[in-house]
Amino acid sequence: MSALGLVPWPTEVEPRGGELDLSAVLVVSADPLRWTPLAGELFTPLGVAVTGAGPDALAEGAPGVVVELRRDDAAPGGPEGYVLDVRDDGVTVTAAEAAGLLHGMRTLRQLVTARRTVPTVVVRDSPRYAWRGLTLDVARHWFGPAVLRRVVDLAGTYKLRVLHLHLTDDQGWRLEVPSHPELTQRSGHTQVGGAVPDGERGWLTVEEFRDLQDYAAARFVEIIPEIDVPGHTNAALHACGDLNPDGAPTPAYGGIEVGFSRLWAGNPATEPWVRDVLGDVAAMTAGRFVHIGGDEALTLAADEYARLVALAVDAVRAAGKTPLAWQEAAVAAPGVTLQYWDPRADAAPFPRAAAAGSRFVLSPASHAYLDLKYDAGHPIGQDWMGFVDVRDAYDWEPATAVPGLPADAVEGVAAALWTETVVTPDDVFSMLLPRLPALAEVAWTAPGGRDWASFRERVARHARVWDAEGWAWHPTRQVAWPGAAEDA
Known part of the structure; x- marks a missing residue:
């Protein structure tokens, strides 16, 4: 557990063993005006450059690692649940509700090292108490x-x-x-x-x-x-x-x-x-x-x-x-x-x-x-x-x-x-x-x-x-x- 500095500790954590450079990210969402400033609040203090764009950016090439925020009514974990998927080629946060998307980004921030890298991992998470x-x-x-x-x-x-x-x-x-x-x-x-x-x-x-x-x-x-x-x-x-x-x-x-x-x-x-x-x-x-x-x-x-x-x-x-x-x-x-x-x-x-x-x-x-x-x-x-x-x-x-x-x-x-x-x-x-x-x-x-x-x-x-x-x-x-x- 202590190998990853996550607090609170998530429901499920599956390390993949790799590492991803996160010195710059492109946050892709259906509402960039909402999500880009929130991502900036989280990652800019850690020296991560943040830009944002709509879903069309996925087909265009990105000025950094793509962090895709994806709403899915079928996502597990209820209104605050999320799945954070950190891969060698990018990051996806999937959640049924917007609160889960922000929780997933908060978890991603906790994975950022002093070298502005993150381990590749899958996190499935939801709270015990509302x-x-x-x-x-x-x-x-x-x-x-x-x-x-x-x-x-x-x-x-x-x-x-x-x-x-x-x-x-x-x-x-x-x-x-x-x-x-x-x-x-x-x-x-x-x-x-x-x-x-x-x-x-x-x-x-x-x-x-x-x-x-x-x-x-x-x-x-x-x-x-x-x-x-x-x-x-x-x-x-x-x-x-x-x-x-x-x-x-x-x-x-x-x-x-x-x-x-x-x-x-x-x-x-x-x-x-x-x-x-x-x-x-x-x-x-x-x-x-x-x-x-x-x-x-x-x-x-x-x-x-x-x-x-x-x-x-x-x-x-x-x-x-x-x-x-x-x-x-x-x-x-x-x-x-x-x-x-x-x-x-x-x-x-x-x-x-x-x-x-x-x-x-x-x-x-x-x-x-x-x-x-x-x-x-x-x-x-x-x-x-x-x-x-x-x-x-x-x-x-x-x-x-x-x-x-x-x-x-x-x-x-x-x-x-x-x-x-x-x-x-x-x-x-x-x-x-x-x-x-x-x-x-x-x-x-x-x-x-x-x-x-x-x-x-x-x-x-x-x-x-x-x-x-x-x-x-x-x-x-x-x-x-x-x-x-x-x-x-």
């Missing part, structure tokens, strides 16, 4: 559209399909809401420690959010916005004083404690506000889901919590979207898709929620929370759930991660990066790399195809690409980096 994602907190510390596009690129590199943005919390509000402009006017400038950096606005406008979704969709990544209620609401309470029982805005908050803020079900202002905000966000959202949060509402009684979660769920559904919530909502919103994060919690409600129709996205903190430190000496991150080095992110099995949960209730896997201590773009990428590729393999590759000893060698080859892309990364000693001391 939901393969990353949750990114931009509320504690703000990261703007340019950084978010780079995160989309990284997510796509490892065939993730979801970027879930945690847009609101106690420290800040990061999305313009037309019905309540005061949310960003008053709470868009604040973050952990005080204010967002000079020169930064601190939130996404409606247009920027649309543009980000369009950028992601072109790379087959769905953006899911999260508006966290009924807890984690101090930024809303600071902007909208009428949400408080006394009608007075709360002070801005720049700390990192959780669980102290809340909405009030009996406040006449609460329901219209929830419906307005979630309705606006749903209207701005191109994808299927709106995440309503639901976590760590520690000062709410169970019955009031259930009323508020039910209100948020109903508001999202009324706006035509599918609600998604953190695991705490299992007792309040049976049937809603739930994101599991805290393995310390009583697991009894989860099988009951699954029986009521809930699907589960697994983000167990002990494996998937990439804001946790790599080790005790790491300068960034927290340690409330211990440490998560790359092997911790890799060595777990989603089908058995939640006690009593049927394996067929698992929708997929999502990493999560919370940003209480993550301040700069380099912090973001160094906390994601190399752990995000580990989780991507957990989500894509069946258990029989995963192997830690192989992964730690395969992922080491990716550092050259991360450097070419300008993505910071952490040289954990658990990975067999070329020329580095090993500590398996």
Whole structure:
């Protein structure tokens, strides 16, 4: 397995034993205006010259190796499956859907050596789980559209399909809401420690959010916005004083404690506000889901919590979207898709929620929370759930991660990066790399195809690409980096 540096590891790999010069490619497709720029994004950073053309170019001779993208409804592997065929005379990617074609090109990029050659090989591939994602907190510390596009690129590199943005919390509000402009006017400038950096606005406008979704969709990544209620609401309470029982805005908050803020079900202002905000966000959202949060509402009684979660769920559904919530909502919103994060919690409600129709996205903190430190000496991150080095992110099995949960209730896997201590773009990428590729393999590759000893060698080859892309990364000693001391 480790002879080819592929991550996530594919379903089937058949080496042919040859080698193909890939210093220049002609990408032949039915839609060159779509596919040539995407191919350029992938291969140009590696020094591969990219041109594109329509199918007629196959009869004309090519200024480089022909990489043919071929749609075939009968291709195996479902909507994301693909077959990558690298021969002595060229490359073909065959897939039933466009997403599979891009996955095939991403796999081809991972085969490119420093000499701009690729081994001849046949790869047949399709994912284990449809939901393969990353949750990114931009509320504690703000990261703007340019950084978010780079995160989309990284997510796509490892065939993730979801970027879930945690847009609101106690420290800040990061999305313009037309019905309540005061949310960003008053709470868009604040973050952990005080204010967002000079020169930064601190939130996404409606247009920027649309543009980000369009950028992601072109790379087959769905953006899911999260508006966290009924807890984690101090930024809303600071902007909208009428949400408080006394009608007075709360002070801005720049700390990192959780669980102290809340909405009030009996406040006449609460329901219209929830419906307005979630309705606006749903209207701005191109994808299927709106995440309503639901976590760590520690000062709410169970019955009031259930009323508020039910209100948020109903508001999202009324706006035509599918609600998604953190695991705490299992007792309040049976049937809603739930994101599991805290393995310390009583697991009894989860099988009951699954029986009521809930699907589960697994983000167990002990494996998937990439804001946790790599080790005790790491300068960034927290340690409330211990440490998560790359092997911790890799060595777990989603089908058995939640006690009593049927394996067929698992929708997929999502990493999560919370940003209480993550301040700069380099912090973001160094906390994601190399752990995000580990989780991507957990989500894509069946258990029989995963192997830690192989992964730690395969992922080491990716550092050259991360450097070419300008993505910071952490040289954990658990990975067999070329020329580095090993500590398996």
